[in-house]
Amino acid sequence: MREQFGATVTELLEHDPRTALVLADIGTAQFPDAARDHPDRVVNVGIREQLLIGVAGGLALTGMRPIAHTFASFLVERPFEQVKLDLVHQGVGAVLVSAAGSYDWPAGGRTHMSPGDVALLDTLPGWHVHVPGHPAEADLLLRHAVAAADTLQYVRLSAHQNAERQPVVPGRFLTVRQGSRLAGVVLAVGPMLDAVLEATETLDVTVLYAATVRPFDTVGLRAALGDRADVVLVEPYLAGTSERAAHRALEGRPHRVLGLGVPVAEHRHYGSISEHLAAYGLDAAGLHAAIASYLW
Numbered sequence: 001m002r003e004q005f006g007a008t009v010t011e012l013l014e015h016d017p018r019t020a021l022v023l024a025d026i027g028t029a030q031f032p033d034a035a036r037d038h039p040d041r042v043v044n045v046g047i048r049e050q051l052l053i054g055v056a057g058g059l060a061l062t063g064m065r066p067i068a069h070t071f072a073s074f075l076v077e078r079p080f081e082q083v084k085l086d087l088v089h090q091g092v093g094a095v096l097v098s099a100a101g102s103y104d105w106p107a108g109g110r111t112h113m114s115p116g117d118v119a120l121l122d123t124l125p126g127w128h129v130h131v132p133g134h135p136a137e138a139d140l141l142l143r144h145a146v147a148a149a150d151t152l153q154y155v156r157l158s159a160h161q162n163a164e165r166q167p168v169v170p171g172r173f174l175t176v177r178q179g180s181r182l183a184g185v186v187l188a189v190g191p192m193l194d195a196v197l198e199a200t201e202t203l204d205v206t207v208l209y210a211a212t213v214r215p216f217d218t219v220g221l222r223a224a225l226g227d228r229a230d231v232v233l234v235e236p237y238l239a240g241t242s243e244r245a246a247h248r249a250l251e252g253r254p255h256r257v258l259g260l261g262v263p264v265a266e267h268r269h270y271g272s273i274s275e276h277l278a279a280y281g282l283d284a285a286g287l288h289a290a291i292a293s294y295l296w
Contacts (some may be wrong), residue, residue: 001157002099004135006030008142009067009097013038018065019146024052026070027099050079056094057086065095065146072098072114072156080120088124093150097142097157102237102262103276104159115238115262118213121154122241128171129214130155131190131236136165137211144170160191160236160273168211173220177207184230184295185221189213189242192234192282199287205232205295216245222253229255232291234282238262258294260287 006027012019013034020041021031028035028044035042041064045051049070056066068075075098076083087094100108102115121127128151132138138157145153166174173187177197187208188196196207206224210217213235221231229250233242240259247257260282267279277283281290 001132001135001138001159001161002027002030004138005069005097005099005142005157008139010034012067012143012146013041016065016146017041018063020059020064020066022052022056022059022066022068024049024070024074026074049074050082053079053082054086056096057082057090057092060087060092060094060150061090065093065149067095067097067146069097069099071100071112072117073100073112076117076120076154077114083121084124087152088126093148093152095142095145095153095155097155099157099159101156101158103273103280106270106272106276109270110266117156117237118154118235119238119241122214122244126152127214128153128212130170130212132157132168132211133162133190133193133209134165135161137168140168141170141211156190156237158191158236160277162191162194166193166209166211168209171212171215171217173217173224174209174211175206175224176209177205179204179206179226181226182228183226184228184232185224186232186234186291187221187242187246189233189235192236195277195282195284195287196234198284199291203288203292203295205291213242214245216242216249218249221246221249225253229253230295231255231257232294233257233259233261234287235259235261236282238264258290260290
């Protein structure tokens with residue numbers, strides 16, 4: 001996804017003079033040509049993440065469409081006050097594009113893990129949040145985010161991805177597998193889709209896919225429900241992040257919601273992505289056990 005990000009943004013910088021890219025050292029190697037060709041619109045502030053957001057806000061105030069990029073923990077958590085004030089409070093738009101979300105680089109340790117990034121952005125108004133599960137989806141969603149002028153957009157890239165792209169439409173949930181009228185609904189977010197499909201292969205459930213989670217597709221979720229309103233959310237970040245959004249979507253109808261994702265407790269045995277997913281119960285075996293015991 002990060003390679004696709006580099007190619008997409010380089011093209012946008014070439015053809016859209018309103019776009020600008022702000023980096024904080026991380027990712028600079030992806031843009032040597034763009035930095036040479038557009039030195040006034042490719043800015044590296046160094047290891048100064050608060051300044052990264054401040055510069056993005058300043059560029060937006062001049063009418064530019066800034067794209068700010070670094071690891072999620074350095075893009076959302078470390079400069080959160082600047083996100084709140086320099087972007088939201090000033091009423092300007094920007095596109096934040098992160099990498100190394102919840103468990104992408106376990107060897108980097110806790111400093112490079114940000115399972116709470118989406119939940120943190122939920123404390124602020126107006127954010128659109130995209131969680132692609134494939135590089136092709138990242139390209140589509142990034143172009144959509146940049147084109148949505150003067151809005152606040154967060155694109156969460158990951159090394160964890162699905163084997164195949166899905167025909168996603170920004171802001172809409174996609175039905176990937178249809179269950180019976182008595183089936184519950186499992187909503188797989190971004191790179192969790194492949195594991196969810198494997199986990200539910202023998203279960204009577206409807207599987208929805210979300211590559212955009214904010215705004216939450218209330219219409220899509222309600223339309224997917226059959227006679228029972230039991231929903232399982234499977235997200236690649238903090239467990240339960242979208243529970244409140246799901247409850248609001250199902251307001252007025254008796255329902256149950258289970259949120260599966262990365263636990264609050266820190267997993268200190270750093271290994272591979274697959275080992276972290278297994279430890280969190282987010283591999284196919286763990287998801288099958290959790291979903292089956294909840295719905296039956």
